[in-house]
Structure formats: C-alpha cells, structure tokens
Amino acid sequence: MTADTRVPRSVPRLRLRGVLDWTAPDGAYRAELTEYMPVAPVTSGSPALAQDIALPDAWWSDLKNTLGTLATVPTERKSVRQGWVDRNFCRFLGIDPVQIRQTTTGHADLHWANLTHAPLVLLDWENWDASPSATTSASYTRTRLPRSDRLPDPARVRPRPEHRRRPDSSRSLSSSRTCSRGVHRTLACRAENHTGIPVPAS
Template sequence: MRRAFARSAETLGITIAGPEFWGWHGRTLSSRAEHPERGSCWLRVLTAPQGKGTGKIWEGNRQAAALFDGRIHKPLLHDSMESSCDGYAYQAELHEYVTEPICSPSPVLHTDPDLPTAWWDSLRTDLDHVSTVPTDRVAVRQEWVDRTVPRFLDIPGPPITDWATAHGDLHTANLTAATPYLLDWEGFGLAPVGYDAAMLLAYSLLTPAFAHRVRDAFPVLKTEPGRAAQIIVITELLQSASRGDHPELVPALRLLATELS
C-alpha cells in the first residue's frame, strides 16, 4: 500500500508533506501533500483485490464530485488515477486540503463539541440540497432491510416509503468543526428519508447533549419515515458491531430500538 501511495504521488506530481492516516481496516491510506500549482492537497489511496476495484465504494468520491463539488461544503476533487500491482487495484484521489479539524477522531462521539447554531444550519442546508439531487446509486436496499432487521432486532423490517439522496456515512468523524465540511462521499446514494440524520444520531448516543441537538436540528426523526430510518441505521450498526466495530455503542443502540418499537 505504501509503495502504491508513493507511486501515485509521483504520477500526480505531488510531494507528501504530512503523517500518514490509515482508514477502516487498512483499506485506505491518506496524507497531506503539496502540489506545485494547487498548494496543499489531500492524497487518498483506496485499494481492493484485482478485479474488485469497481462498484459503489470505488466510484463514490468521483461521482459525488461531479454532482456536488462547488454546490455544498465538501472538499473539491482535483484529480484521480487508477493503477494495479501484485494482485491489487489502487485508486488515488487528490482532494482539496481542508484545514479545519474534524469534530471527532472516531465515528462514535464521546465528547460534545458544543457546536454553534450556524454550524447546524449549514449542515442542514447542505443535506437538504443533497437530498434533492437525482442519482441511480443506492445506499440502502429494501431487500437488505427485510432480511436483516428481523435478525438483529426481532421485528419486521420497516417498508421504505420515502426515498432521498443521502451522504450515506454521516458522523462526526466525517464533519469538520467550523463550516462544516462533509467528508468521505464513497457511500452516498438513495436511502430512506431521514437516513443521514438517523446515522448522526446513532453514532452520538453516548453523548446525550449532542444527540439532543441532532433531534432538534432534524425534525424528520420524529416522523414515521424518520422512525424507519432510525431502525434501519440501528440494524446497520448492530451488524457492524457483530463484526467487531464499535461494540461500546451496542447497549445504547438497543435501548433506542426498544424506544422506537
């Protein structure tokens, strides 16, 4: 991965200028870089086994750039390239460098960042715009809901009656603390109305004050579509926890599921 990262930097004409950051399960490697014309940038390299470098996740940031760059607060995508070596495919993306810190180092929020009203207004405005943009990408499928909700919650999967385009992975590790910028668009697509708000809420349950602000900022969570979105998100995170991701969130997720049921 490091060799592919270095090759990508050379091909894109940039110099690595910061520490490395590894993504989920080592699937991505990123760092600040310097471009002779653009200045500071962010290089992100995604890897997959040879022949698996396709599909929603692989294409997400590029497709999001075509739809949303310059229209909402997200880092611009300057350039991208693909390569392969030793049985693996690699995709390098050169993004605008955002100097603002993220709200949380982990998707699970443990400390309330105490964000101002303008932050929430900006986030809601951007998500409202995203929700209206047509796409053929799908972030959540009814078939998955019908199959998986009964397995983890022992209730029927709720029918998705209202759909909208969503960021798809909205949590405080993908939001900066000032503007906010929305980061990491590889999972965007059609989802239940209220899905992004439900995701932000679920990852914030260990910080009650912030969770309260999420509920206030997104009234959709109090509607029936919002209830369905929360049940679906809870199921997703319980499934993820069953594979070892953020087990500390499970009791709060199950308590919220009981309240919604």
C-alpha cells in the same frame, strides 16, 4: 467521483484532485486525492462522541441547509435495497422488515469524524446515495452521546418530513450493520442496549 461532479458546490466538501484505479487478485481499488483540509473533524479515531461538544447555531443551520440541498440531487446510486432489509431486519433488530417506500439522497455516513468544526465540511463521500429516508439522520443519531441534552435532536437537521419514517429502526440497523464488521465497539454497545439483541458478526 460522481459526488465531485454531480453534487452542487454549495454542499461543503473537499475538491477532488486526482483518481487512481487498479485491480489485484483480491479485488478492485480506487484511491482519491483531495485538496488539503485545514479544519479538524469534530472527532478523530472514532465516529462516536466521547464527550459533549459546543457548536454554534450557525453551524447547525449550515448542516441543515447542506442536507436539504443534497436531498434534491438526483442519483441512481443505492446501497440499501429491499432485499438487504428483508434479510437483515430480523437478524439485527429482531423485528419484521419494513418496506422501503421512499428514498432521499444523502451522505449515508454522516457521523462526527466526517464533519469538521466551523467552517462546516462534509468528508468521506464514497457511500453517498439515495437511501431509505431517515438514514442520514440515523447515522448522526447513532454516534451522539446517549441522553445528551446539549446536542439537538436529529429533527433539527432533517431537511424533509419523510426523514421521520421509522427513525429508531433506521438508527439501530445502521449501528448494528456497521458494528457487525468488528469495529466501533462503543457503537455496538449502544446498539445492543437499544435493541436488546447482541450485534451478530458478519
């Protein structure tokens, strides 16, 4: 709910219309009702691209400006902490963990099923937070086509230079983290090809 109240309206997203919280023996739950979205996401059924796409330059400009605005929003929300990095870098990537030296507020789940065609709207905000720099562009990178010549490099949409910190590690860790839950086999294959390490099960 904090994204609806704390993120500027210039960041294109659906307006929140209602929230319902409840608890059950197996956990706590929240359902959110948003306004209707008439524009289709770039992909559906999977966050990964199955074929090349053509998006206008204005769309990419809007995305870059959106991420730049979002990066300025202060928040105490954090989903990736140093302890998680220490535990999982070796497990997923086979390398020593890096130190989180800088975080940037971002969407944290930026992929093609969470982006609409023009006009641009960002969907699925429950994970937005201050993440290690490069997380947002890593989420985008992991889901575009391998060796795609038509889609821009993530540098085109990164709003700040610090997003370049360890992009390959961030990309692979982001993919492996998601795929370890047993979903998105296409992404798992890409992560395994990049790291040479099978994605472990959760």
